[in-house]
Amino acid sequence: MEITAAMVKQLRERTGAPMMNCKAALTEAKGDMAAAEVLLRKQGMASAAKKSSRATSEGSVGAYIHAGGKLGVLVEVDCESDFVARTDEFQAMLHDLAMHIAAADPRYLDRGLIPADVLEREKDIYRAQLPANKPAAVLDKILEGKLEKFYEEACLLDQRYVKDDKITVRELVAEKISKFGENIAIRRFVRFKVGDAPGA
Numbered sequence: 001m002e003i004t005a006a007m008v009k010q011l012r013e014r015t016g017a018p019m020m021n022c023k024a025a026l027t028e029a030k031g032d033m034a035a036a037e038v039l040l041r042k043q044g045m046a047s048a049a050k051k052s053s054r055a056t057s058e059g060s061v062g063a064y065i066h067a068g069g070k071l072g073v074l075v076e077v078d079c080e081s082d083f084v085a086r087t088d089e090f091q092a093m094l095h096d097l098a099m100h101i102a103a104a105d106p107r108y109l110d111r112g113l114i115p116a117d118v119l120e121r122e123k124d125i126y127r128a129q130l131p132a133n134k135p136a137a138v139l140d141k142i143l144e145g146k147l148e149k150f151y152e153e154a155c156l157l158d159q160r161y162v163k164d165d166k167i168t169v170r171e172l173v174a175e176k177i178s179k180f181g182e183n184i185a186i187r188r189f190v191r192f193k194v195g196d197a198p199g200a
Helices: 005-015 019-028 033-051 088-104 116-129 136-154 169-180
Strands: 058-065 071-079 164-168 185-193
Touching: 005 019, 005 033, 019 033, 033 169, 058 088, 071 088, 088 169, 088 185, 116 136, 164 169, 169 185
Parallel strands: none
Antiparallel strands: 058 071, 071 185
């Protein structure tokens, strides 16, 4: 199948990947747009993994105040250079991440930051819900599935991205790392809601 310039342009608009990468992905996927997008996502994750050990000593703080001023978010995203931090695209990503946090209300940045007592409490709740008449291996699988669901709801990086629920926030960051050519890390965030108790 012939890969047209219009197809390459469409894939670039959907993924933000460089033109040459889009053309190569479309060629490999024999013109299948969805398959080409998956290929580019995989490349982005691989590229992000290679860059993940690089220091992120620059960055920016983004803010989002929801209509009416009852809900606000601050989020710090770090990168390798001040040049990238000041770009419109980086600033737009910051705003979108702050908006995502306002909407999705994550409690933790990543699953590794969940306190052990909180995780144990969740496991106890899930164990109490398990059926008694199933083999241990099946019960372990059910518990694992419930924990994954908990991570997807509670951890920012595991959440489905509100502007594109086909990807997680972790995958969004990986795509941006691939695009900017620098390591990027969400460092921390805080979400304020009028009426919430401190630490709630």
